Amino acid sequence: MKRITSVGVVLLAALVLGSCGGNSTLDDTEAAVYITVEIEEYNPDIDICAYLFSGVDVVIETMNVVSTGKAPGVPLGSSQDVRLLRWVITPERNDGGTSASPQAIFDQGILVPAGGATDLENWRVYPVEYLNEEPLAYLLPENGGIDPETANRNIRQRLVLQMFGETVSGKSVASIPQSIQFNFFCGSP
DSSP states (O other), X not given: OHHHHHHHHHHHHHHHHHHHXXXXXXXXXXXXEEEEEEEEEOXXXXXXXXXXXXXXXXXXXXXXXXXXXXXXXXXXXXXXXXXXXXXXXXXXXXXXXXXXXXXXXXXXXXXXXXXXXXXXXXXXXXXXXXGGSXXXXXXXXXXXXXXXXXXXXXXXXXXXXXXEEEETTSOEEEOOOEEEEEXXXXXXX
């Protein structure tokens, strides 16, 4: 009986200690800073026929990438500047459909000063050639112009943007994922 009680006490202590640990996504990287993305200006309505005709990638007109110290009041040096090396865009349907566009990965080179921000203009977030892939390809006239999952002439997706890189001192950094809402159609919405 004593053995069962002591095992129970140990398991209870482990459970309590485990629940006291933080579950903040800010602690998921080893750097002293975390990165957020602030979307300032973009066009959420994407006419895929016009984009495919022009060959232009989907862009965000204005966004800010902000570096913030994890410990408020602790001074940050240039060794905590962040070099963002890769962007990952993961589309997710938010219109009742289940099939989403393919994930896009961009290798970039952006420097964000520790405790500061970098302003970006006209940065691509989705390649034009992916607009010709399912499920968006269903919206093209030659494919019927209707999404077979929702029977709509448009597809609403959020593109989840996450950036990855490292500080100048070599510590890994991943931005907090940022959802960007888009409405894809061909011709008039």
